[in-house]
Amino acid sequence: MSSLIKKTAAELGELIAAGQTSALEVTREHLDQISKVDGRVHAFLHVDVEGALAAAKAVDARRAAGEKLGPLAGVPIAVKDVVTTKGLPTTAGSKILEGWVPPYDATLVERLKDAGTVILGKTNMDEFAMGSSTEYSAYGPTFNPWDLTRIPGGSGGGSSAALAAYEAPLSIGTDTGGSIRQPGAVTGTVGAKPTYGGTSRYGLIAFSSSLDTPGPCARTVLDAALLHEVIAGHDPRDSTSIPAPVSPVVAAARQGMSGDLTGVKLGLVKEFMSAEGAEPGVVAAFHAAVESLTKLGAEIVEISCPNFVYALPTYYLIAPSECSSNLARFDGVRYGLRVGDNGVNSLEEVMSLTREAGFGPEVKRRIMVGTYALSSGYYDAYYGQAQKVRTLITRDFQAAFEKVDALISPTTPFVAFQLGARTADPSSMYLADLYTIPSNLYGGPAISVPCGLSEGLPVGLQVMAPTLADDRMYRVAAALESTIGTLTPPEL
Template sequence: MTDSTSSPTGSLTRRSAADLAALLRAGEVSAVEVATAHLDRIADVDPAVHAFLHVDGEDTLAQARAVDARRAAGEDLPELAGVPIAVKDVVVTRGTPTTAGSRILEGWLPPYDATLVTRLREAGLPMLGKTNMDEFAMGSSTEHSGYGPTRNPWDLDRIPGGSGGGSAAALAAFEAPLAIGTDTGGSIRQPAAVTGTVGVKPTYGSVSRYGLVALASSLDQAGPCTRTVLDAALLHEVIGGHDPLDSTSLPEPAVGYADAARQGLSGDLTGVRIGVVRELGGSGDAQGYQREVSAAFERSVAALTAAGAEVVEVSCPSFEAALAAYYLILPAEASSNLAKFDGMRFGLRVEPAEGPVTAERVMAATRGAGFGSEVKRRIILGTYALSAGYYDAYYGSAQKVRTLIQRDFTAAFEAADVLVSPTAPTTAFRLGEKLSDPLAMYLNDVATIPANLAGVPGISVPNGLDDAGLPIGLQILAPARADARLYRVGAAAETLLARSEGPVLDRIPEVAR
């Protein structure tokens, strides 16, 4: 696999979004040239990676030509205008297939755009296509897609994380400079960690959920997936801010994130208090954490300390029950949200092979044929947890644990400005390795889930490689509405790692070059 598209300024597909934006503003390249380079790259490598479910090159180029025309007319364009983007297939896009990775929605063409897609269009970001994902965002490996797994560009025999493995893989394979993901329990951050990219889960409600195919409405959050922290900050400013169409939308505008990232690029963290979370792999003997992951985390904490940060250890005891609480709350909400896929209104319709055609039998046949095994498993779990006689014992108790987790975060942020931990306990595992053991798969989210239960923002940045040459992630968490702190500390961590080891993606194997 090779990237044959280049410009006098170097390979366009290997440029950051900020660099591409600068080249576009200076007139050194056109939006059509940038889009063409990435479409050629997709044609070259995606048959092996399978990051995309749908690509419409003609539409992408039409969007790019429109940006070039606006720029030629002297229009003052947004900073990222002309920089192409990939969008996770759980985000509704008008007239473009949106399947949420499920056969039950195969071929569905939405009649409207999600709010964040509207904002991307208004900002002039041409859409390259829709990326692969675990069905209805249920999974940690993108092996549960109804359209086949995505592969990790670092090693095509390994998973790219999930549920947003397609977006992360597209970035690591240099098929897109920017991508959109969604994070219900780590589905932006965990794929970022195992692909050597950057992923941000914003504060709950700071990016509109209008037009997302819902999994768990109190947990889902869309956010930026990029290759640099500055790029994530710039994209967050495009998609964030209040939306009257989303009743959970926060009133604050999405501003100041890029400035915070640029401040962090100096690598100076003087005066910043960083809390190491004991229950999220912060202790040296943390069980279940790969040795190289723990060692890389310890090195990063030492580097942050050397950069002027004050590091303290914090304890959040309720985090130990977060995984169990999450896997009661999420299935319960999923069983409710997915009830609309009944073969009656839209999507797949399957009639029973024999016997009377009743609403109940059509619904059973459609859901049986259209849903995959993981979706069925979670619907059954959620329906059981919400059933009469079990609601208080399971769902009600999980919500009480959620409150305790929120209180632990509040106490921790009194002692520290941000919290840090490994993003995932291990690096990318092999395809098929954990499919037969759902509980082992669920454990991949142990460090990311608490942030979703509390609604606080988190970022994963690259943190070196393990002994097998696979990426490791560093997670940074901030209080709700303090997303700017993520970008300052994240950019500083990115700078410090680049100084000591060089950019992680510079060491990706030839398979993705």
């Protein structure tokens, strides 16, 4: 295995800027690794060899012309297939968008290009980001590089598996209920959900608009922070984008790397400690990590967030409701698939046949649950009530952050499970997001950082911070990483 693909994004950026290697060389080695292992991992839906080589050459030309390069210039990156890329196929893991080529770039893709990162291709995901295992992709599952018989998490399993398989040092994910953090946890990588509104949704194919949050995935906390800084910040094209400066996430990661958490107060969520469903090995790894945080100087207290136990049912009303509305746009008229247009069928019949053929089972389930929750007679008891409980969950966070700087928990209740283990019972799949969903409902930032192994498989620790205090989670996560180290998967 070449040495370049094992390096961090920060190291690669420095080597390229210093002229010790070229963006072209770095890109070629990652493309070689993709050729070598992606047949077994299936992290990518589309690899853009020509585009990546051209982008790398452009960076090298800029350096040769004497231009000062940014910290991630020439560093390769993989982008989740739910984010539009001009001229590159974008399917959101769905048959209904098979072959669609977007006519525009998402804001975050524009920013990646401006920063000189090299887009390698698009990564696999659960269809429309609905799932926790990447098994709901219409193009076949992604396999966990730690054990190819196991799931890489979801929905962004491709983005995290690409990191663990050394196919890319950086990737982009989107997190609606845990789709960045849970794949990070089960692949032994880092995944951060920024504050909602801190990263632009322009060009993100919508699933649940009040929850969807794009964010960075990487193998180290510093790399995630560097990528966060590139993609975050106000975007006038997204009306929910926050017009405020991005918190100093890179400086916070560097501060955390010193390993000093003196004066930092962390809250253990009491309701998560007693919740059923967390595997003993996950709980053990988490408690060992809590001890490490104490040794770094952090003060740990137990905090009660009584409404967190209702986060899962609240989410599984709000997200499907918004999805049933958002996915109405897939009607076989403006893009993607059209089925049954034979000159006899009506427009409505063509729409119904198109959606039936184009959507997979989980998407259909969520559309129907959302349709139910929004229908007259059920609206108040389901969607309306869920919105009220969302307020109470937000208040739990606000009360907690008056007492502590951040909350911590395991990222997900179980390590990577075997493919097929949870597809027969959809509600057992939903449990994967038990600990990640509250931050989505509240809107605050949260990060998953590796904290050890259980049965030889990675376990993640989650740090949840107050809205707009993204820097705080990076400091705590980097401190933990400084003492525990990064996890190295077996050679593929």
